[in-house]
Amino acid sequence: MSGPSDYQPTNPALKWIERRLPIMGLVHSSFVAYPTPRNLNYWWTFGAILSVMLGLQILTGVILAMHYTPEATMAFKSVESIVRDVNYGWLLRNMHASGASMFFLAVYIHMFRGLYYGSYKEPREILWILGVIIYLLMMATGFMGYVLPWGQMSFWGATVITNLFSAVPYFGDSIVTLLWGGYSVGNPTLNRFFSLHYLLPFVIAGVVVLHIWALHVAGQNNPAGVEAKTEKDTVPFTPYATIKDAFGISCFMLLYAWFIFYMPNYLGDSDNYIVANPGVTPAHIVPEWYYLPFYAILRSIPNKLAGVTAMFSAILILAFLPWLDTAKTKSSKYRPLAKQFFWIFVVVCVLLGYLGAQPPEGIYVIVGRILTFCYFAYFLILLPLLSRIEKPRTVPNSIADDVLAKAGSKSAPMVSTVIALAIAGALFAGSAQNARAEEQEAPPSQKWSFSGPVGKYDRGSLQRGLKVYKEVCSACHSLNYIAFRNLADPGGPGYSGAQAKAFAEEYKIKDGPNDQGEMFERPGRPADYFPSPFPNEQAARAANGGANPPDLSLITKARSYERGFPMFVVDFFSQFQETGPNYVNAILQGFEDKPPAGVSIPEGSYYNKYFPGHAIKMPKPLNDGQVTFDDGSPATVAQYAKDVTAFLMWAAEPHMEARKRLGLQVFVFLILFTGLLYFTKKKVWADAH
Amino acid sequence: MGGLATLWPFVAQMNPDASTIAAGAPIEVDLAPIAEGQDIKVFWRGKPVYISHRTKKQIDEARKVPVSSLPDPQSDEARVKEGHDQWLVVIGICTHLGCIPIAHEGNYDGFFCPCHGSQYDSSGRIRQGPAPANLPVPPYQFVSDSKIQIG
Numbered sequence: 001m002s003g004p005s006d007y008q009p010t011n012p013a014l015k016w017i018e019r020r021l022p023i024m025g026l027v028h029s030s031f032v033a034y035p036t037p038r039n040l041n042y043w044w045t046f047g048a049i050l051s052v053m054l055g056l057q058i059l060t061g062v063i064l065a066m067h068y069t070p071e072a073t074m075a076f077k078s079v080e081s082i083v084r085d086v087n088y089g090w091l092l093r094n095m096h097a098s099g100a101s102m103f104f105l106a107v108y109i110h111m112f113r114g115l116y117y118g119s120y121k122e123p124r125e126i127l128w129i130l131g132v133i134i135y136l137l138m139m140a141t142g143f144m145g146y147v148l149p150w151g152q153m154s155f156w157g158a159t160v161i162t163n164l165f166s167a168v169p170y171f172g173d174s175i176v177t178l179l180w181g182g183y184s185v186g187n188p189t190l191n192r193f194f195s196l197h198y199l200l201p202f203v204i205a206g207v208v209v210l211h212i213w214a215l216h217v218a219g220q221n222n223p224a225g226v227e228a229k230t231e232k233d234t235v236p237f238t239p240y241a242t243i244k245d246a247f248g249i250s251c252f253m254l255l256y257a258w259f260i261f262y263m264p265n266y267l268g269d270s271d272n273y274i275v276a277n278p279g280v281t282p283a284h285i286v287p288e289w290y291y292l293p294f295y296a297i298l299r300s301i302p303n304k305l306a307g308v309t310a311m312f313s314a315i316l317i318l319a320f321l322p323w324l325d326t327a328k329t330k331s332s333k334y335r336p337l338a339k340q341f342f343w344i345f346v347v348v349c350v351l352l353g354y355l356g357a358q359p360p361e362g363i364y365v366i367v368g369r370i371l372t373f374c375y376f377a378y379f380l381i382l383l384p385l386l387s388r389i390e391k392p393r394t395v396p397n398s399i400a401d402d403v404l405a406k407a408g409s410k411s412a413p414m415v416s417t418v419i420a421l422a423i424a425g426a427l428f429a430g431s432a433q434n435a436r437a438e439e440q441e442a443p444p445s446q447k448w449s450f451s452g453p454v455g456k457y458d459r460g461s462l463q464r465g466l467k468v469y470k471e472v473c474s475a476c477h478s479l480n481y482i483a484f485r486n487l488a489d490p491g492g493p494g495y496s497g498a499q500a501k502a503f504a505e506e507y508k509i510k511d512g513p514n515d516q517g518e519m520f521e522r523p524g525r526p527a528d529y530f531p532s533p534f535p536n537e538q539a540a541r542a543a544n545g546g547a548n549p550p551d552l553s554l555i556t557k558a559r560s561y562e563r564g565f566p567m568f569v570v571d572f573f574s575q576f577q578e579t580g581p582n583y584v585n586a587i588l589q590g591f592e593d594k595p596p597a598g599v600s601i602p603e604g605s606y607y608n609k610y611f612p613g614h615a616i617k618m619p620k621p622l623n624d625g626q627v628t629f630d631d632g633s634p635a636t637v638a639q640y641a642k643d644v645t646a647f648l649m650w651a652a653e654p655h656m657e658a659r660k661r662l663g664l665q666v667f668v669f670l671i672l673f674t675g676l677l678y679f680t681k682k683k684v685w686a687d688a689h
Numbered sequence: 690m691g692g693l694a695t696l697w698p699f700v701a702q703m704n705p706d707a708s709t710i711a712a713g714a715p716i717e718v719d720l721a722p723i724a725e726g727q728d729i730k731v732f733w734r735g736k737p738v739y740i741s742h743r744t745k746k747q748i749d750e751a752r753k754v755p756v757s758s759l760p761d762p763q764s765d766e767a768r769v770k771e772g773h774d775q776w777l778v779v780i781g782i783c784t785h786l787g788c789i790p791i792a793h794e795g796n797y798d799g800f801f802c803p804c805h806g807s808q809y810d811s812s813g814r815i816r817q818g819p820a821p822a823n824l825p826v827p828p829y830q831f832v833s834d835s836k837i838q839i840g
Contacts, residue, residue, distance in 0.1 A: 156788065160804065163787035178700075182709045184735035192703070279730065279737060281789040285804050299805055304785060304821045360805050360819075 007033070030216055035234035036241045037222035038688055039403045043113040044220070045248025046106050052249050053103040054208065058201050060096040061145075068148065070194035072187035075150035076275040080481050080554075083655070090655045091260070091662070098259035100142050101267045104290035106252065107135060111318075116342050118330030119221040125322040127214040130207055132319045137204045139291065139315070144197040146288055150190060151272030156285045158185045158193070164298075167308040184278065224402040225330030226395055233399035235688050243684050247677040254670050261663025262453055262575050265557060270580065273558035273652075274550075284359055292356030293349050297375065299360045300368030310372065317379050324379055327387040334393040338386050341378065348374045442561050443579075443586030443610050446642065450649060451578050453664065456657055457650050462493035464629050465647025468640050471627050473552065476544060476618075478532035481553035482651050485526035491657035492650060501526050545604045547617035556580035556645065556652045580652070581645045586610040588641035591620040715840025717832065720776065728792050730781060733839045737781040737789055738827055739800070739813075740837075747798050747811035748774055754810070761823045765812040768826050778837065779813035780827050785820035800824065 007028035009015050018024055067086050069078035082089040111131070114120055120128035147158045162179050166172040181188030219228060228234050235241070259266065267289060271282045287295050294311050301307035317324075332339040352371050358364045396402040449458040466487070469479065484504035487495045495503070504524035509531060512519035524531075534540035540548050550558075560579040563571060571577070587610050595607035595614070605615035622640045633639055650656070705713075713734040720740065723729055728741035743751075751765040769777060781789050781800070788804035795801030796817070797810035807818030814823040829839040 156804075160786040160788065163785075166787075177705065178703045180705075181703055182705050182735060183713055186735055188706070188709065278735060279732070279789070281791075281803055283803050285788065299819070302819050304819060307819065 030212075030237075031242075032236065032238040034216065034237040035219075035228065035231075036237050037220055037224075037228050037233060037399050038235045038240075039222050039224055039399050039406070040220065040241070040244075041223055042244075042248055043109065043117075044222075045245050046110040046113065047215075048245035049106045049249050049252045050103070050110060051208070053099060053106055054201065054205060057096065057099050057103060058205070060092050060099065061198070061201065063092055064096055065194075065198060068194075070148070070191050072150065072190050072276070075148065075190060077481075079149045084481065084486075090653075090659060094260045094264040094659075097268065098256065098264060100145060101259070101288070101290065102252070102256045103138065104142065107138060108290070111135070112346060114221075115321075115345075116332045116339075117221055117223060118225055118325070118327075118332065120322045121325070121330050122322070124214070124218045124221060127211060127218055128322060129319050130211040130214055132315075134204055134207050134211060135318075136315065137200055137207065141197060141200040141204065142288065142290065144193040144200070147190065147193050148197060149272060150276045152274045152276055152280075152282050153269045153272040153285070155185060155276035155278065156282055157287055158189060160285055161287075162189070164308050164311070167305045169305070186278075221330060222399060222402075223331055223333060224396050224399055225334065226397070226399060226402070228399055230398065230400070239684050240688060243677065243681045247674065247681045250670065250674040250677050254667075254674060257663065257666050257670060261659055261666060263572065263577060264659070265577060266572065270558055270560035273554045286357050289353065289357075292354075293352035293375075294356075296352040296356035296368050297372045299356070300365060300372045310376075314375060317376070321379070321383075325383040325387055327390065327392070329392040329395060331395075334395050335386070335390055336393065337390045338383075341382055341386070345375075345378045348378070441609065442563075443582040443590075445578070445582055446585055448578050448581055448646070448649070450646070450656060451576070453575060453660060455660060457491065457493075458646060459494035460631060460633075461643045461646040462650050463495075464631070464633060464639075465643035465645070465650075466493055467629070468622070468627050468644040469552070469647060472621055472640075473644065474530070474533060476533055476540075476549040477552045478534075478549075479530040479553050479651060480532065480551050481529070483527060483529045484524060486654060488526070489654060492654060493647070497526070504528060507531060545617050549618070552648055552651065554652045556584055556649045559583045581649050583610065584648060585641050585645040587616075588622055588644070589637055713840070715838050717836060717838050719836050721835045725775070730792075731839070733827065738839060739777070739779050739781040739792055739824075741777040741779075741792065741811075743775050743777055743811060750798055751810055751812035751814075760815050761821070763812075763814060763823055765814075768812050768814070768823070770829075770831060773831060773834075776837075777811070777813060778826060778829050778839070779824040781824065783807055783820055784815065784822040784824065785818070790824070 007018075007025040009018050009024060014024065064082065067078065067082045067089065069075055079093070083093050084090075086092075114128065114131070143157070143161055147154045162176055162185065165175045165179060168175055177183065179189070180186065181192060222228075269286060286292075294314055297314050298307045298311040301310050327335065327338070329335055332342050348371050352368070352375065355364055355368045355371065360368075396405060449455060449461070469477075484500050484507075486500075487493055487503060488497045488500040504526050507524035507528070507530075508521045509524045509528050510519055511522050514520055534543065537548055557580050561583055563576075563579065587608060590609035590611065592607050592609060595601050599607065599614060601607050601615045605617055606619055607614055608616040622637045624637055625635045627640060628635055629639075633643075653659075716731070716733055718729075718731055718740060720742070723740065723742045725742050726744045728739055730737045730739055732738070741747075748765070756762045756764050766774075768779075781792075783790050783802040783804065785802065785805055785807050788802050790800035790802040790807070790809060792800055795808035797808055799811045799813060799816075800809040802808070802818065802820070805819050807820035808816050809820075809824055810816050812823075813826070815821070827839055829837050832838050
């Protein structure tokens, strides 16, 4: 990609190929001999990190597509069977879902780096615009991918985002119908989103090739912002950049693995564990965290068309950056004013992200408008103005000079920016969880045996919980995703295969039709699933005063409550993710015979301290002495609630123990590997500094 | 010309297919079981349609407001069928970004959208929030006094 290569293979077979297709010469000149500025810092490793993430997303995505069913009635269930039944399916799914977030995290750092060091300036305008195109494609891909699990957030996110196009004058509604392939988001929409979600990553890969091509024509920018002139300014790509990128990637993998193995649902929304329902809108529709700043811009403008236009402009304005900022000095290091405003801009973006997750009311709307103004002002007023009035500091003559000058003062500002970004990132990421603001007491935190990095299920507790479910909950609540065979799975309640078989035989399962064409009942087999107490939703509603008792298979993941700032930051480090179990446990114990003064409960509902709105249709389900345990555990409501919650946590995530066990192994390996890479990198670079 | 003509099938295939259109045929709804002050939600073309049996108070509220003061001016009379003033039939999809507003909530005795806070009155007209237009009235007619056909 940088002119004819001087690469000369010695092996005759390689020579034969090289004469016909000079592919090794291309690789050699692009990734081995390619000169890279010797003063690049670690912010420059994110290009390589992004390439790896794209590769991983495509790999895991292609595999997931082999098991996934893009059909409205089966999509949600097929994702659950991937996680529960496919070998290592939980790992692949976590990798793909967290991978999307990591991909965006890396791309944002990559973009802010370009912004700070002026990487979009002459002669890299096309390179920058290709990057903006990749970012747009990523947003489309990420959005369509989020729709595929077909949970509540998937469905309503799709509805809200496709409706953005209805703001187009005159043709709006026709465009939306065209996008849906129906009169609302439905099966045709899911099908085409799946098709496009599979296609777009390969388009991204194609544009990435152009992006790298343009990069290798213009050469890399660098922290000094002066072009490489002599041999002394550069080092060959291999081994210098290769080893540095490898170390950067390895560090990034540590963060990635933290999410995969320990916090797989931290960035997700609990509502997406409820299957899509076109008749019920979730209380707050919140997009994935990486869209939140733009969502905040959309919502802060009271006019629909103007809001949608502002949102798209906020992204497209990036493409015009090379012509908005015309300052000659590239790097903000030498631009005292631009540097400060850059950091203010970063804070504005993070705060917009935070607001995007808040309900659109009161002070949030006003702050949102101010920040939206700041966002656009940075590009449209500030940067053009600064290019004219700012007096930049003297730029070093060459990259070599920059390296020599820096040898004295080590990279202290680097540390502070890392800390600032880490805090900002944590605030930003966690704000996704801040979505539901309920003014009510949070469920008390319990001690769970399965919490933390080495948590395990308590077998006795799971067995007791199963008994409580069977004798009490199963009268109204189904457990659709659990089969009797699961009771004998490793990491579960610890029954033997024979015990699970005996347990299954106590149930009557409807089967058929037989040779006479009639349905019949037979004893359950291990492969059967727990039968539902009601034949259909309507029957369930009719028997329960109009409310549908939810399926309990995923209830501990589908329920959550707000932790608030700064707890969600702490939660990231302490791996706290037991909001679901705490909530279920609290609901089971939160019934009070008399509502407190001033609270009226409608006829047919019951007062529950922890239920949102307090009026629950479920009567107090558990009473002391209702279930007797063989192991002598106390027959109290507190004990029942705790045990059945633990059982339901296992039902929601049967492979949790395997996840945490593998996580530990991966971490031990990654830490050692990263350490080795660090010392290798030091050795390789010893003579270059 | 030929290129455009070739392109057309590739775009047109995205529109609703024959079975989807057929499933969007008119439906009949019996109004007899809906008591005054109650409302029901039926699905037509995959969209929720609210049928409200409005109280006298709700009708009066909707008619008292000066039409010109509304963001999307339309009189209540124009949104219901003459002689069936108590029945309000609207598509329950927020005109902002397509969420489903909740009936009997908000400050106007009508609908409240939980997504971005739009509020509609007892005639389904937008009164507050980011939504640009009133809740649309689907095509419908009274087959008899207690039965309507939507579509």
